[in-house]
Amino acid sequence: MAQIFKRGNVWAYRVWIDSKHSKSKGSFKRKMDAQRAAAEIEQLKYDGELNSYKDISFASYFETWANTYKIGRLHQTTESKYKVAIRLVQNTFGDKQLKNIKTADYQSMLDIYAETHVKDSTRLLNSYFKNAVKYAINDGIITRDFTFGALIAGLESKDGNLKFLEFHEAEQLKKLCIETGTFMAISRLEILFGLLTGCRYGEVAGLTWDCVDFANQTVTINKAYDYKKRTGFTKTKTITSNRTISIPSTLAKVLKSLQVHQRSQFLKQGYKNKLQLVFMTNRHEVPSDTAVNKTLKKILAELQTKNIITFHGLRHTHASMLIAKGVSIDYISERLGHANTSITYEVYTHLLQTSRDQENEKALKILSNL
Structure with a gap:
């Protein structure tokens, strides 16, 4: 028809x-x-x-x-x-x-x-x-690739000058969130999670307890949460966004403490967390990205950081810290859930160049001392 x-x-x-x-x-x-x-x-x-x-x-x-x-x-x-x-x-x-x-x-x-x-x-x-x-x-419809060699132009990219925290600033943010983040101040725990995992906010909001493996200290990202319209779970950004990543012991301890307090509070309220959401408030809501960004802005102003970043800036900070410490770009790409390393290279090209320059200096110093 x-x-x-x-x-x-x-x-x-x-x-x-x-x-x-x-x-x-x-x-x-x-x-x-x-x-x-x-x-x-x-x-x-x-x-x-x-x-x-x-x-x-x-x-x-x-x-x-x-x-x-x-x-x-x-x-x-x-x-x-x-x-x-x-x-x-x-x-x-x-x-x-x-x-x-x-x-x-x-x-x-x-x-x-x-x-x-x-x-x-x-x-x-x-x-x-x-x-x-x-x-x-x-499929045999055509024999040549007319997209081959296409030149890419456009306006100045919004990621052309990525905003992220310096390493010492990230350390301060981590310390403060661990000290002040609680079930009653859950946005701070989301900020900590974003900083230490590089996850997108939708992935953080959609994290459920069954995806937290305390024994192996890993979290599995296999869905996101519609924190805008609050229609429930959604798919992750791409297929490769589905991943299992390791988390530091400090974050595992914070999550375990959150789980205990959350269960205790919900039991008193007679509320069942049917969706098993990790970052659910005592009012049984998932914080909006606006609320979390407001909290992050307040914290960064208190810490007097060079840049005032958004939650997505935590993702860039996560990547920049790993790059600065010489972590493999393949590992970083997998951790961030990028489809391939070329995307990681494109987004963080200036950081990688800085790292390359540092490695170049090390190499020349070694060769000079032979």
Whole structure:
């Protein structure tokens, strides 16, 4: 059955050729025209004259690919980015066939997008399309990668000047949170957890007691929590965000103490923590990121740190401390839940360069003393 729908001020159709591929066309002024054209395509499909690989458009292929391999499998925030990419390729290329997309056409789309978006956003978008094109080549639809060699432009990245705490400041923050963080001041414990694990706030908010292994001193990150709309658990940002990481004994002790106090208080209240949330307040709520950031800002002002960072800045601080101490970039990437080390390199390139310069000095000093 063909889908007939409006795309802006015009009508369009979509006819599914098989479970993964479809043919669509827009720009019809009247609904009946779209229905008539769809009926012709369906007849060709019925007669076996429609080759799903022959004339599929870039927009149709990418949308089908995204719906098959990405939508429904990732965190809603990431899925929304794929939906933006779908609209972009639809608006840019319309019904242009995948096999007819030129490298220059693709570069032009990226350049236009980059005029109003940060460089990191353009790079991420390119990775989506590049991945889809690899599938298209594997499916035998096209023989060349028109995304190869794409130049990435964009506005100054929001991560171009990452804000993080200096090592001694992080030590002060850790000490203060251990001393003052309690079940009744749970935001401080979340801050401590973020600093010592590098987890995103949604991952921290979604942590449950069954994912805390006190015996092995590890925590498993396999979900997040919708702390904005409070609709419950959600998927992590990406598949690779699901991970098990080791935690220091100091954090394990703090979590054990929290568990004891939380259970005691909830027992007195006659409340059952059915979701088994670790960072749930005595009012049976998960703190909002706004509340936690407010607490963090207050603490950092008290400590008179060089930078006043947000909770996400704790993630950058975590990575920067490990980089500064020479921890393997592969390990750091896995700990942060990055899809691959290239993402870690891109985000922390300036820190890695500083580390490299220090190693270079050490190497030259050793060689000079031979």
